[in-house]
Amino acid sequence: xxxxxxIFGKDQVGIIANVSNILAAKKVNITSVNQNIVDGFFNMxxxxxxxxxxxxxxxxxxxxxxxxxxxxxxxKVQNQEIFNIMHNV
Amino acid sequence: xxxxxxxxxxxRMITENKLDVRTITMGISLRxxxxxxxxxxxxxxxxxxxxxxxxxxxxGEDIEAKYGIPIIHKRISVTPIAIAAEACETDSFVPVAExxxxxxxxxxxxxxxxxxALVEKGFTKGDKILIDSIPQALSTTDVVCSxxxxxxxxxxxxxxxxxxxxxxxxxxxxxxRDQDALGCAKLVVFCNAPGDxxxxxxxxxxxxxxxxxxxxxxxxxxxxxxxxxDLKGADFTEVAETIKKTAFKITRVGQxxxxxxxxxxxxxxxxxxxxxxPTPAVGDSxxxxxxxxxxxxxxxxxxxxxxxxxxxxxKKGGLMASSHVGGLxxxxxxxSEDQGMIEAIECGSLSIEKLEAMTCVCSVGLDMIAVEGxxxxxxxxxIIADEAAxxxxxxxxxxxxxxxxxxxxxxxxxxFGGLLGRCPIVKVRNNWxxxxxxxxxxxxxxxxxxxxx
Numbered sequence: 249x250x251x252x253x254x255i256f257g258k259d260q261v262g263i264i265a266n267v268s269n270i271l272a273a274k275k276v277n278i279t280s281v282n283q284n285i286v287d288g289f290f291n292m293x294x295x296x297x298x299x300x301x302x303x304x305x306x307x308x309x310x311x312x313x314x315x316x317x318x319x320x321x322x323x324k325v326q327n328q329e330i331f332n333i334m335h336n337v
Numbered sequence: 338x339x340x341x342x343x344x345x346x347x348x349r350m351i352t353e354n355k356l357d358v359r360t361i362t363m364g365i366s367l368r369x370x371x372x373x374x375x376x377x378x379x380x381x382x383x384x385x386x387x388x389x390x391x392x393x394x395x396x397g398e399d400i401e402a403k404y405g406i407p408i409i410h411k412r413i414s415v416t417p418i419a420i421a422a423e424a425c426e427t428d429s430f431v432p433v434a435e436x437x438x439x440x441x442x443x444x445x446x447x448x449x450x451x452x453x454a455l456v457e458k459g460f461t462k463g464d465k466i467l468i469d470s471i472p473q474a475l476s477t478t479d480v481v482c483s484x485x486x487x488x489x490x491x492x493x494x495x496x497x498x499x500x501x502x503x504x505x506x507x508x509x510x511x512x513x514r515d516q517d518a519l520g521c522a523k524l525v526v527f528c529n530a531p532g533d534x535x536x537x538x539x540x541x542x543x544x545x546x547x548x549x550x551x552x553x554x555x556x557x558x559x560x561x562x563x564x565x566x567d568l569k570g571a572d573f574t575e576v577a578e579t580i581k582k583t584a585f586k587i588t589r590v591g592q593x594x595x596x597x598x599x600x601x602x603x604x605x606x607x608x609x610x611x612x613x614x615p616t617p618a619v620g621d622s623x624x625x626x627x628x629x630x631x632x633x634x635x636x637x638x639x640x641x642x643x644x645x646x647x648x649x650x651x652k653k654g655g656l657m658a659s660s661h662v663g664g665l666x667x668x669x670x671x672x673s674e675d676q677g678m679i680e681a682i683e684c685g686s687l688s689i690e691k692l693e694a695m696t697c698v699c700s701v702g703l704d705m706i707a708v709e710g711x712x713x714x715x716x717x718x719x720i721i722a723d724e725a726a727x728x729x730x731x732x733x734x735x736x737x738x739x740x741x742x743x744x745x746x747x748x749x750x751x752x753f754g755g756l757l758g759r760c761p762i763v764k765v766r767n768n769w770x771x772x773x774x775x776x777x778x779x780x781x782x783x784x785x786x787x788x789x790x
Contacts, residue, residue: 252344254344254348282341293341293344293345305402305403306399306402309402324348324405325405326403326404326405327403327404328339329404329593330347330404330405330406330590330593331339331343331344331347332339333589333590333592333593334343334347334586334589334590335339335340335343335346335347335586336339337657
């Protein structure tokens with residue numbers, strides 16, 4: 249399953265490390281990263297692929313949400329299909 | 338290939354412009370539940386609904402999480418009870434409404450529609466029992482919605498029913514007066530009602546529908562408004578193009594959700610209803626879309642033209658995005674559920690007469706309009722007759738959902754709460770009686786379909 253992970257919040261040490269650690273533990277392969285910092289605000293979009301079918305998307309969402317809460321970041325994980333279908337005929 | 342801009346645009350629509358899938362509605366046929374004993378019939382209905390829709394809410398929530406798109410309502414529509422319960426040997430269908438209420442609560446949906454009768458040409462025994470049962474049914478249940486179709490382009494208008502529905506609405510208001518006539522917010526009178534509408538209060542599972550279907554209603558006036566914000570001063574060709582493109586994107590999301598819900602539930606996909614359905618939330622208003630086109634306030638001259646363009650462009654854009662389109666499809670103009678409409682009524686730019694004109698070109702009709710509590714049944718019937726005539730002649734769906742709030746006068750306001758919103762009491766020209774007109778009864782014949790001037 250192809251995923252899109254979006255992260256938004258105040259820049260701080262360890263955002264990428266923390267998020268990618270969780271993804272790695274869940275056997276999610278990161279295929280591309282687009283990141284920038286504007287006025288101290290961190291903005292990142294990751295494309296990723298969930299390879300292990302025994303891992304549930306809901307588990308990943310739950311862990312990242314908790315981490316986001318802890319670090320005061322907004323972290324969203326979505327199935328990529330919603331973007332494909334909306335922007336391609 | 339999706340780009341970063343695509344991702345940002347979609348997520349902006351969801352978070353800032355309040356894009357959502359308004360409803361996943363499961364239509365369930367109750368025709369096989371018929372039984373002469375009403376208790377057995379109610380048992381059959383309860384069992385069928387709870388079994389069919391057991392996983393509806395959970396499925397909706399799972400899809401919501403998977404794509405990160407809010408799915409606001411999960412609902413059920415059933416075969417019009419006047420048909421399904423007709424064989425019951427009884428003089429009241431109130432127990433049926435109560436069992437619908439219980440079944441809906443058991444599966445966790447927030448509304449169940451289909452306490453309905455289709456009487457555009459005449460009444461059967463079941464139709465009469467159902468219509469007589471409406472006021473009590475709506476006052477003793479919480480989530481049951483009722484609708485009556487009393488006119489169509491093919492059959493004309495059943496004026497006996499028009500007269501009766503004025504009285505039914507008054508009686509419903511009276512029985513739910515301690516909740517500001519909330520019962521009337523769950524009762525809609527139609528002309529040309531579609532049998533596949535997923536939106537409440539008018540949803541029912543039409544007689545020509547399959548055993549079970551899943552239909553989806555999309556929304557998104559905030560997204561359309563945002564798209565138009567970049568078009569200040571642009572001509573209407575450009576405005577229409579932009580609305581079409583936006584409607585396409587909104588509808589694609591609905592199609593994705595419908596397909597997935599259908600697969601997960603093992604129930605065939607019915608239709609997508611391409612509607613711009615507002616909510617009382619700021620920025621989720623159809624009136625604001627019309628104002629974005631250049632009207633100072635909704636209701637100003639030009640409003641009907643703006644709405645016509647909007648309604649048509651939404652359909653054109655949405656049609657290509659979905660494999661099956663149906664239901665009401667267009668822009669809804671409920672007053673209490675749209676912050677822009679509420680403000681327009683309050684500032685005086687919008688009147689019930691202008692709303693009536695707007696219903697000639699919008700997708701439904703006079704919707705969620707609170708009127709003075711002492712508005713007579715005949716005046717309400719007059720409003721219904723006018724609205725049904727617009728639908729009949731123009732070959733479109735029209736509806737009336739008015740709420741005569743006991744004890745309220747023009748200048749007052751009524752709060753229904755939640756998505757039903759808040760409504761200032763709207764002035765009706767009731768200094769002049771419609772009594773003798775409504776008292777006639779009978780049928781208005783079906784209209785000519787040629788020489789259409």
